[in-house]
Amino acid sequence: MKHRRHVLPLAVVATLALPPAGAMAQGSSRHLPAQGQHITLTELDWNPTGPDSTFFNEVNKAFEQQHPGVTVQRTAISFNADVSTIRLRAASPSAPCIIGANEGWSGVGALAKDNLLVPLNKYAQQYHWFTRYPTAVLAQQMVSANGKELGTGTLYEMATVLAGPQSIYYNKQLLSQLHLAVPSTLAQLEHDMAVAKAHGIVPMELGLQDQVQITVPLYQVLDAVTPAKQLSNFVYGIGKPTVASIGMTKAAGVIQTWAKDGYFPKDELGISSSQAQNNFFAGQGLFFPAWPGYSGTAAQDARTGVFALDGPNGRAEDQDNSNQPLGITRSCKYVSLAAQYLNYVSGPAAGRVAVHLGLVPQISVQGSSAGGDLLFRSELGLANRVAASNGYVPYFDLSTLTMLTTLERAGQSLVAGRMTPQAFTAALQSDYSAFHGS
Amino acid sequence: MPSTAPDVLLTDAGLVRPASVAAGIAPGPAVASRPRRRKTDLWPYLYVLPVLAVFGVFLLVPLVQGIWYSFTSWDGIGPAPWAGLSNYISIWTNPVMREGLANTGVLVLFYAGAPIVAGLFTAALIGRRGMRGMGFYRTVLFLPQVLSSVVVIVIWRLLLAPAGPVNQSLGAMGLGFLRADWLGSFSITLDVLGLIGSWVAFGFCMLLFLAGIQAIPTELYDAAKVDGASPVREFFAVTLPGLRGQMAVAMTLSVIGAFQAFDIIWLVTQGGPGTSSVTPAINLYNDAFVSQNVGAAAAMGVVMLGASLVVTLVIVRLVEGRRNA
Missing domain, CATH: 3.40.190.10 (Periplasmic binding protein-like II)
Structure with missing residues (x-):
């Protein structure tokens, strides 16, 4: 990025x-x-x-x-x-x-x-x-x-x-207006989004027309429900892991529920990720899942912070390369x-x-020195925290040659409600099995 | 083309080639007076040798290589293990590949059908002699053809965004129920992408037909008028038959364009949402550059080539058949 x-x-x-x-x-x-x-x-x-x-x-x-x-x-x-x-x-x-x-x-x-x-x-x-x-x-x-x-x-x-490292940006002003704290767990994130939705604010800006942005919220949820070591072994093909065994069905279910509950903008499949970014920095959404380096003007950066969900054991874990x-x-x-x-x-x-x-x-x-750029200091803090706990996890889609394409396509179907979480997992497993042989 | 009966065109100067007569060109030298051909005349071949060399190196050799690789599981580097017909079989057994082929059928309607119909209609409207501002209309309508795909996509993405001008206009006109997620819908995005393709191809078809109309002898229109033909009757009785050759060209090129559809779709949806707008060319790209299965990509390329050849032959046969009838 x-x-x-x-x-x-x-x-x-x-x-x-x-x-x-x-x-x-x-x-x-x-x-x-x-x-x-x-x-x-x-x-x-x-x-x-x-x-x-x-x-x-x-x-x-x-x-x-x-x-x-x-x-x-x-x-x-x-x-x-x-x-x-x-x-x-x-x-x-x-x-x-x-x-x-x-x-x-x-x-x-x-x-x-x-x-x-x-x-x-x-x-x-x-x-x-x-x-x-x-x-x-x-x-x-x-x-x-x-x-x-x-x-x-x-x-x-x-x-x-x-x-x-992947992360989730948040609008400090909106978070403050809603009297919410920066989330670090999946439950806290879902609570914050529910509050935002109730106040008519888009909980999470997402644009899936160019497909790739689905990976960020999905991986964030995956990191929160599955230990880093287990995810790493899956990506590296160590042992005989399956997609279901690393909690993918649960993570996919969470994403689909968010879509059904209206946590993403209307017509998210027709919005590009760059448009979603513009909407977020224009102050329209509470959260924006992305890679580091997304920023707007100095004023927009000043009202933006960043976090990543902790792993299931409370460790700082994040997908990164x-x-x-x-x-x-x-x-x-x-x-x-x-x-x-x-x-x-x-x-x-x-x-x-x-x-x-x-x-x-x-x-x-x-x-x-990171200077006076608060957003960048926030990103640095996150990176140092994950590095200190050796919590980096390889991107899930590195597990096969075609996993990213498979995931992006199936992800659009998942968000649109045309595919169940189980079918989503099965599609990814089919890709994994075809590559690794099983 | 079979030669026409020479005695019809016999003049005092001798035998004259029919094309010269049709074009109103002064009679050429009589065939009978041509010098006899030398037995071993290699000069013509030497003249075309450079072109043949370029053609061979850059087209024939890669073509043969591509066909060869389509029977292998070559990954792009190193040896190419023989794979028999497996790459071709997987085109028919893989649901995404089949979806791509089915989508091509839809795109043919938009890339070929719609631009030809619209091009004919527009050419008939503005192609009449003496029409003022024809140059302006021609330029404006041809403009999409000369725009790069990226520019086309930027324009249409802006127009068709969920909060874009198209949906806003529909809402402002009280037609809010027609608003749609034009580029993010599983059911209509392929059609919308096809319409964008129609918009691009339309200018080319129109220009081709305009040129054809200019070449139709005015006497035919005059005769139609004398016979009391209405403009519609004139279109079907004079213009349409006179454009048969141009229609063959337009159909051939636009159908091949539909088979090869890639850039517009790739730049907007990459074949999505899901796989709803995949095309054979997108599948080919993914095979070659994502899956690193160049053999499978080559097989798809060969199938696309074969389909294009068949379509071309059918169109030429239809047009030539009618012309000879």
Whole structure:
């Protein structure tokens, strides 16, 4: 998701002037540039616009300054273009050295299976990546030796410092007017929405014309009813889990009840997610389920807060992945240098750049300030809370190649009342079984 | 095309090609006086060789490759295991695939039927000679054809939003009961998307028919008038028969457009709500880029190609058959 924050150029420049953490770490390698040699390190990511793009431009510039003779040649394409072409790009003899593939079977799973990425365990040990990041985040970049399980085995991509936890935004003014507290449990959320509905306020702004937004409320409910470990095992294909066994029918039932009770706007299937966002920031709805980085004007941000529902055991648990994981392709000639780049783009210096650009980092960033943007401070607080409890859960739809499409289509039928929660679960199970075989 | 009887067109200058006569062009050189062809005249082939090379490399080779992959379970990288007819069988057994094919039938009505009927009507109205402002009407009505799909979609999404101008206008006119969730309804969204397609294709059909009307000899209209034909009778007796060729072109292109419908639908609903507006092209895209099953996508492509060829042949047969009758 794209972030739109106020950029603080001076702060960024000051940040870049700070000494790099872990730069040019531990000795040299045959893949490092010799004295006077000029190297072009090619890099591909899916952030062509916005602060995320600025982040990469700034970080690449800083990396070049610390590595004389190295030029980072960046290519940025859209996320959809990346997902649909990443395997062909990685298989090319002229593939970029550093490449961004999505988590899950369509990205890192497929590339690892096709032997297109360099294993990173050696560098993870060298640069202490496993202690830098929550294991729940790095597990999403791991693939088993037989290529049949995710979340375990070899690390094939490194999470960059950009985080992407799902959450629910709320309108502080409306919440205050209704004398409600920020919910942290499913029961509290449902109570708040019932009160809003009774006062003629749209409880939750939702736009499903472009399908994808159904995932956020559904995953929030799923997180609230099912422990993180159980959800992770399901996504990674560990054991013999079923969709029903992770509480999907219950979660789907909750969503359908919300739709029937009028907690979503009328004609939600004909509203796009961006229109729902506009409606929320215009003050029309109490809650808005989304990824981080949704914001409006400064005034709108000031009346907006963010939260995520706790897990069933009261722990802070949330579906999240790195907003831009990066791996090294087999055709890369400068593997050690590329690993240094991954270390830099996932490290504290990059984290400070992210914070100053208004982007939520995966790691706790010392020596930085979120400034006066209360919404961003709220997002940072949520991210730190989930990271502290190692409560990150991989997105449910990473469980198969086609789960997102299946879920989005079935989700529209569920909300429209054309499919029962049981049928919804059966549709997802059919997709899961077809992919994992059972 | 079979050749016409040469003795009909025999002139003092010798045998003249019928097309030249029909077009009013001065008689060409007599066939009888042409120099004899050399036995091995390779020059014509050399002239077309570059085009043939491009055609072969960029069309024939991928076509053959696509057909080959349709019998495999190739995932886009590496080897392509033989899969026999399984990809083709799954097109008929997979309910989403079948729904896509059924939706194509609906789209044919909107992409081909509606624009042709509307295009004929409009062309007949504004195609009469001497009509003032014809250039303006022609430009305005053709405009949707030159707009990019994204622009078209932005316009229609705004118009058809639940709180958009269409529903607001209906409410203001006391027709609130007609308000609908135009782009989020399981029952009408496909039809609405079809209408958007009609709006886009209409300009092309109209322009084609306008050009055809200009080519109909004025004597025929004069004769119809002398015989006391009304404008409606004139349309059915002169205009419509004179546009048979243009109708064949319009039908062929618009039916193929319906088979290949993707961009408008993808940009608005991605085949939703649910699977109510999926098309073969959307299924093909999902097979290739989501499921990473390029073999299945190729099979769908081959089926679409075959269907397009059959439709084209049928239309050409119908038109040519009537023309020869």
